[in-house]
Amino acid sequence: MFLWQIMKLAFGALGSNKTRASLTLLAIVVGVFAVISASTAVRVIDNYFQNTMTLLGSEVINVTTRPAVLVGTDQSWRQRDPITFRQFERFQEMAELSRAISPSVTFRNTRIYFEEKSTEPNVQVMGGNEHSTRNNAYSIEEGRDLTRDDVVDARSFIVLGADVKDDLFGERNALGQRVRIDGQFYTVIGVLEAKGSAFGQTLDNLVLIPYTRLIGVYGRERNITLQIRAPSVMMINETVDEATGLLRTIRQVPPGTENDFDIETNESLRGLFDDFTGILYLFGFVVGGIALLGAGIGVMNIMLVSVTERTREIGIRKAVGANRKAIIIQFLMEAIIVCQLGGLIGMALGIAGGNILVMIMDTTFVLPVFAILAGIIGMTVIGIVFGVYPAWKAARLDPIESLRFE
Secondary structure, three states: OOHHHHHHHHHHHHHHOHHHHHHHHHHHHHHHHHHHHHHHHHHHHHHHHHHHHHHHOOOEEEEEOOOOOOOOOOOHHHHOOOOOHHHHHHHHHHOOOOOEEEEEEEEEEEOOEEOOEEOOOOEEEEEEOOOHHHHOOOOEEEEOOOOHHHHHOOOOEEEEOHHHHHHHHOOOOOOOOEEEEOOEEEEEEEEEOOOOEEOOEEOOOEEEEEHHHHHHHHOOOOOOEEEEEOOOHHHHHHHHHHHHHHHHHHOOOOOOOOOOOEEEOHHHHHHHHHHHHHHHHHHHHHHHHHHHHHHHHHHHHHHHHHHHHOHHHHHHHHHOOOOHHHHHHHHHHHHHHHHHHHHHHHHHHHHHHHOHHHHHHOOOOOOOHHHHHHHHHHHHHHHHHHHHHHHHHHHOOOHHHHHHOO
16 A cells, blocks of 8 residues: 555544544654653753853863752752962962963952942942953953053952943043942943853953052952863862862862862763753653553553554455555554554654743754664654554454444
8 A cells, every 4th residue: 555545544544533643642742742852952951051161161160169060959069168369369379280260259349330320239349350351251342451560569450250241331441530339430441341141140240450459448357259161171170189288288188088178170060960960850851651551551541542443444445455564554544544644743842842941041052863763763663663563453354344333
């Protein structure tokens, strides 16, 4: 038989009992949707993570007292002593491999004023040094960056984030202008190039001022993050080893005890992310597998009913010369077509559902080609596995008895 004839028979079998066929297709759609949507969503999140890590810099190591990802109820990190500016300055003096070192600390979240204009009260007033811009993967769009002399002399200079520059100056030239923060005046020496957003928050609503100047205004005693740029991506592990040894010495961590700080790299964050996405994949495949098992049983049921309802048709086909092989192929193809129809609907819905995250996270559209191919093959396998018994039963019918069937 031609394929189009088999398809016509398959759709006719579905139409003979619309309720039963609809429930069977629904089970297939749900199973495939669970697998494809989970796979698509994980790919979207993975793209977002990769783009975000690029924005945050691939060679930078962050040292903090608070873990990047909190797991369970362990709150022991709260008892850790803060990383201080004195420790940062001592580390800076002792480090040999770790050369580009900067503190990262938000002294205030506040308004910034220029003449009669002001920003919203959520601008991050960041303290940094000559390495802060590059360590945070920013570039200077206008003017210049902070220098070592600016930091040593605690100069009242400021580098504006793109959002702050737009709010206060619009199309005007900001360089050389003086802005006011908490009653203190700072001269604008540079503007950062816009980076966009990460994890749902803008990366451009900030200003950068020499940390030595901000210490004089807001005080020295605060917990900071150390940012250490490795000489190259290939030397990240060596840089981490040096930083670990120096910080244990500076912070007087007793031998044999755990570090009282956390060191984070892109690779370590990637490992945590892979664990999380692995759980999502597993959940999707377990739920989808259970649904597909039920769907397969439903396919077998609808095909067995179809065999019973079409017993006379089978007898007529055998009487005019159809052999067992032709009957088996016909019913197997019908089972496969039913599975593929539900699979295609489930794939379309799964891809659309998973890509909803694209709009939420503002990242790139994902088409999970591997998952689609696996879905097509999987639906074919399910059609064969759960369709072979009904097909075999149809082929075994006696033509004479079949012709007598009413």
